[in-house]
Amino acid sequence: MNNFVSMKAITADEIMYLLKQTDRFAEGELPKQEKDKKRFITNLFYEPSTRTKLSFEVAERKLGFEVIDFQVDYSSVRKGESVYDTAKTVISIGAEAIVIRHSLDNAVQKLAEQLDVPVINAGDGAGEHPTQSLLDIYTMYKEFGDLKGLNVLIVGDIIHSRVARSNAYALRTLGANVYLSSKPEWQDDRLDFPYVELDEAIEMCDVVMLLRIQSERHDQPKVVEANEYLNKYGLTIEREKRMKQNAIIMHPAPVNRDIEIDDQLVECKRSRIFKQMEYGVYARMAVLDYLLNKEGQENGDNYQTMYAHVNSY
Numbered sequence: 001m002n003n004f005v006s007m008k009a010i011t012a013d014e015i016m017y018l019l020k021q022t023d024r025f026a027e028g029e030l031p032k033q034e035k036d037k038k039r040f041i042t043n044l045f046y047e048p049s050t051r052t053k054l055s056f057e058v059a060e061r062k063l064g065f066e067v068i069d070f071q072v073d074y075s076s077v078r079k080g081e082s083v084y085d086t087a088k089t090v091i092s093i094g095a096e097a098i099v100i101r102h103s104l105d106n107a108v109q110k111l112a113e114q115l116d117v118p119v120i121n122a123g124d125g126a127g128e129h130p131t132q133s134l135l136d137i138y139t140m141y142k143e144f145g146d147l148k149g150l151n152v153l154i155v156g157d158i159i160h161s162r163v164a165r166s167n168a169y170a171l172r173t174l175g176a177n178v179y180l181s182s183k184p185e186w187q188d189d190r191l192d193f194p195y196v197e198l199d200e201a202i203e204m205c206d207v208v209m210l211l212r213i214q215s216e217r218h219d220q221p222k223v224v225e226a227n228e229y230l231n232k233y234g235l236t237i238e239r240e241k242r243m244k245q246n247a248i249i250m251h252p253a254p255v256n257r258d259i260e261i262d263d264q265l266v267e268c269k270r271s272r273i274f275k276q277m278e279y280g281v282y283a284r285m286a287v288l289d290y291l292l293n294k295e296g297q298e299n300g301d302n303y304q305t306m307y308a309h310v311n312s313y
């Protein structure tokens with residue numbers, strides 16, 4: 001694995017390795033850093049972001065990297081520079097890796113094929129969002145341990161959601177049962193997972209993962225009537241009461257309160273929404289460390305031990 005762009009082809013062993021590493025970073029471990037050696041990373045965000053961008057920055061700094069500041073609105077992108085030329089520029093001035101979010105599906109995959117430094121997908125259009133998926137899976141792993149046989153219900157704007165896609169692929173790889181639920185026009189036939197009625201599935205799921213309505217990806221954005229959507233397709237208090245005793249609620253955020261989920265449930269006992277954000281830092285540290293500190297890991301005892309453990313999964 002030289003890049004981290006998709007959850008489709010990643011193996012269960014690789015995911016387990018990254019989960020264990022996430023755990024180590026969550027417990028405060030840090031890789032050895034060479035003193036006096038400055039290393040740089042850049043985050044090219046062509047789409048808005050709060051959580052992903054900031055948690056990548058924190059992850060990079062915790063690992064000892066300097067972050068090259070890039071703001072699309074104040075860059076040569078406004079003079080028409082291509083993604084490729086922008087990436088080549090930041091590599092030329094010292095970036096060892098590119099973290100990128102772009103509105104076009106596949107823009108990131110294409111870039112990864114063109115560059116010889118690691119490329120990390122921070123969300124490409126309605127394509128994939130693999131680090132979000134890793135932090136989501138880590139949240140479930142912390143809660144339930146083994147993911148085999150876990151029932152995960154993903155609810156909302158499936159067809160436009162990169163979060164749904166990456167999670168569905170990775171969860172299947174780990175042996176979880178993935179169910180999808182959405183209004184008919186937001187179903188995605190490219191995803192080969194069963195669609196279920198929210199009211200029927202709510203009682204048998206261990207995880208209810210809600211998705212934000214991706215209005216920015218809709219051809220003709222419609223005003224969503226809050227109550228109407230919530231009552232038909234969202235997580236109401238009445239539905240939450242019917243969830244299994246230990247089931248948890250997740251949402252990648254930003255949340256449209258009272259549309260995808262009742263405002264009162266966002267911070268309820270079952271909700272892991274803010275935990276997900278916290279774990280995002282450690283999951284991103286795991287990915288960056290894997291891609292950028294590989295040599296040290298491959299020769300070091302820690303890596304050997306971790307890998308042995310992963311292989312026995």
Ligand code: NCD
Nearest residue numbers: 051052123129212252253254
């Ligand atoms: C998600 C994204 O940007 O795809 N947000 C995130 O990264 N936490 C989900 C969303 O915006 O709906």
